[in-house]
Amino acid sequence: MGPVATYEPHPEGAYRAARALLAEPDRPTALYCTTDFAAIAAIRVAHRLRLDVPGDLAVIGVGNTPEGEHYDPSLSTVGPVGFNEALGQxxxxxxTTRESAAGKVFDFPxxxxxxxxxSPAPAAPELH
Known part of the structure; x- marks a missing residue:
């Protein structure tokens, strides 16, 4: 496991943590962020440092937020499937019907x- 950065739980804190990690001479080639918003902040830092995402740095978030889906590049994420659609419904x-969701249990995979x-990991060099 590589370095771990903690941050204040807001976008600016995530941005500062990503900047500290990516400014290191031996910077990581991938970041796993605890939220999609932190991952988006990391991509912003990478772009400002002229790093290609995912060529120089792969980034993944958690949450499957609409913001991540529509960001450029779109964000790889781990999250619930169907949550946003169900919430909208x-x-x-x-x-429209005054029907409450109180007491209902929702199970999202x-x-x-x-x-x-x-992106996929680079292929291992062939050994002869």
Missing amino acids: IIVDRL WQLIVRESS
Whole structure:
């Protein structure tokens, strides 16, 4: 495992932590961020340092947020599948029928969603 950075739980804190990690001469080639928002901050830092994502740095977040899906490059993430759609439907139901979701249990499977911010690991060199 490589270096671990902790940060204040807001976008500026995530940005500062990513900047500290990526400014090192022996910077990481991949970042696993605890939220999609922290991952987006890391991509912003990488772009400002002229690093290619995912060529120079692979980034993955957690949460499967719409912001990550529509960021450039789109964010690879681990998160619940169908959550945002279900939340939208709950809101529409509440506004149109006054039906409450109180007491309902929702079960969303989590999965890895591979998008543009990550790439396969480079192939190992052939040994002769």
